[in-house]
Amino acid sequence: MAPGEAFTHEQTERIERARQSAQTQTGIRFAVRVGALDGDLKLAAERLLGGLADPRNDEAVLVAVSPGQRFVRVVTTPAAKKRISDSAAGLAALAMTSSFALGDLVGGVITGLRQLSDAAGAPAAPTGSRR
């Protein structure tokens, strides 16, 4: 396999649409990263999320997939953790690994994003809109 692009433009578009949809439905910022992780895999994924979001205030989720290491990590900021519990993240990770084991990286990521957005639900309505 030659180095460079791992996905076709169409595959990247499909993941981007799923990510956008999850973000719109939940109000949580989602990011997907596919590539190798260095050192401690969990810690590396958490560091990546630390570079993306303010851990105290932002609701953000990172899905880090390392196909070479056969590892996927869903990381949620403390604010996002209130809406996506660790068990819900675990179910999404399980769904993803099921697809990855069959060689379907794109399908797995899309399924995972959908599960995470379903678990989070719609963003809380602003207090001013309550009657």
Place this chain on the structure above:
Amino acid sequence: MPFLAVSASAQDVGTPYDPDPLSAVHAWALYGGTVIGGFLLAFLLTAVTSRLSRPSRYRPGQPWEHDEIWIGAKPEDIEAKRSRAAVPGAGGASGTW
């Protein structure tokens, strides 16, 4: 036209038996081989170009030799410079396959 007819001698034009008719094997090789060869050429060209232009399918266990891909904002795109430290109190889950 009459001039052309006159200038072509009988030797040049030939007869139904001169040159000799093709043998069955020769005829099949010529006409069948051309068609089959054309299909083979088209198939080979299609296979080679599709392999070159499309990333090969991921197979579990194979090494991953691609550049990292970000879908959504990259840390470099975020305006506020954040420390790449682990988020305290972060949640989530892992999986392997």
